Amino acid sequence: MIRPAGLGTRLRLLTAALDDAVERVYREAGLDFRPRYFPYFQLLMNRASATVGECAADLGFTQPAATQTLQLMARSGWIEVVPGEDRREHRYALSAAARGRVPELQSIWDAIARAAEALDAALPAPLAATIDAALASLDRESFHALIMRELIP
Structure with missing residues (x-):
């Protein structure tokens, strides 16, 4: 198989391989849970509720991405809309059914963490550290700045 040369393409292939494997584990466990739900679920496990904006800010995602994921989670029954301080505020919280599945999910998450450690150990340099x-x-200098420096002779 010919590997694409682009860094972004290789990262997307890696992410797809990891996400596909994790999603398969959830599916085989009979759970309608997606890897993209994980950070939101973790956040809501540690809070009574959160708005879309709070999720986006705390997790580092865009507001549209957070909105989309939270809506998917709500449709799947993992979270529910709960009252905010006023009628306009939409807050999300784990559903009672989701809270009941935490032990099962935690078991899977622990196995995923151990598998990630095994993958790191099999590589010449740990992937997580890299x-x-x-x-x-990239926090110190954006990829855009690096590209622009290469474009300008």
């Missing part, structure tokens, strides 16, 4: 270093580097 990703963290890349993100930190």
Whole structure:
């Protein structure tokens, strides 16, 4: 198989491989849960409720992405809309059914964490540490700035 040369393409292939495997584990466990739900679920496990804006800000996602994921989670029964301080405020909280599935999910998440550690150990350099270093580097100088420096002779 010929590997694409682009970094973004390789990262998308890696993400797809990881997400597909994790989604398959959820499906085999009889859970309608997606990898993209995980950070939102974790956030809502630690809070009574949160708005779309709070989720987006705390997780580092865009508001449209947070809205889309929260709506999918609500349709799947993982979360529900709960009253806010006023009628206009929409807050989300884990549903009672979701709270009841936490032990089962936690067991899967623990297995995923151990599998990620095994993957890291099999690589020449730990993937998690490399990703963290890349993100930190991009915080110091954006990829756009790096590209522009390469474009300008």
